[in-house]
Amino acid sequence: MGGDVALVTGGSSGIGEITARQLHDAGFTVYAAARRADKMAGLEEAGVHTVTLDVTDEASARRAVEGIVAESGGIDVLVNNAGYGSYGAVEDVPLTEAQAQLDVNVLGLARMAQLVLPGMRARGSGTIINISSMGGRFVTPLGGWYHASKYAVEALSDAMRLELAPFGIDVVVIEPGSIRSAWGSIAAEKVRHASGSGPYARQAEAVAKTLDASARPDFRAASDPEVVARGIVRAAGARRPRSRYAIGRGSAPAIALSRVLPDRVFDRLIARAFGVRR
Structure with a gap:
């Protein structure tokens, strides 16, 4: 891995920064990328290059990738981490x-992949790491659009893995469980x-309380972003x-249960975990 160039989107905080x-x-x-470069000053001090990038803006994304390629010769690893939870x-x-x-x-994830893939194909190597969630394999109450986005990430990753082999x-999916970060508080606000x-x-108040709790340092069901x-x-x-890595407390067991239990039984377990009455 010595000398390989990695681009990490959503690099200003949480999983991306670490x-x-x-x-x-x-x-x-x-290269850590985010919409606001000023939030990445600590990374600059640590020796990480920082780039202003909005994954939803074609010109911004293209400018960032072309700048990195011009400076470093190419991108060997893309970590598609930018994202949030809309509940x-x-x-x-x-x-x-x-x-x-x-x-x-x-679409931001797909845009970044499209921009780095020509260079990877020309070199005959590369790794795209898409950050999904255990929520890309099952849903939680009032998280329909968030889960729809992560199910789509899983499907796109599977298609890309076949196409790019x-x-x-390589195309890798990371499926974190609950993580202690500001993500939970933002989703609760949503x-x-x-x-x-x-x-x-x-239902909304029960779900919001659970999401808020996941951001607290003492929430035992969550893992630290370092994991x-x-x-x-x-x-x-x-x-x-591997094609998939289920990471963090509860991710692998929850995914396994979602695959073997009848839907209605699993629904009851998830509803209970979020304090939602049925």
Whole structure:
């Protein structure tokens, strides 16, 4: 992995920031990208290159990738980490917000892949690491659009894995469980805004409380972002990475249960975990 160039989107905080640091420590030349470069000053001080990038903007994404290629000769590893969680009942969430969720989590990811793939194909090697979620394999209450985006990430990743294998390019899906970060608080704010009043209010408050709790340092069902970052670094440096890595407390068991239990039984388990009455 010595000298390989890695681009990490969503690099200003959480999993993205820690992944950029760990990749740098592992010997990669790392570019962390986010919409606001000023939030990445600490990474700059640590020796990580920083790039202003909005994954929903074609010109911004193209400019960032072309700049990295001009400076470093190519991109060997793309970590598609940029994303957020939009929560609220499907009936309540405006389709403009649904579009924004898909633009960031799905189309932004695809845009970045399209931009780096010509160079990877020309070299006959590369790794694309797409950050999905255990929520790409099953759903939680009032998370319809978020889960739709992560299901799409899983499907796109499977398609890309088949398409890119003949060119020597690996496609990896990372499926974190609950992570202690600001992500939970942001999602809680979204669900309260979308469904905090009206017919879904009771569900919304129960879900928001669970999401808020996941951001607290003492929430035992969640893992630290460092755990996910270590898995990403492991996949980035592997000669033959696995197609999927279920990472963090609860991810692998929950995915397994979702596959073997009848839908209605699993629904009851998830509803109970989120404090939603049925």
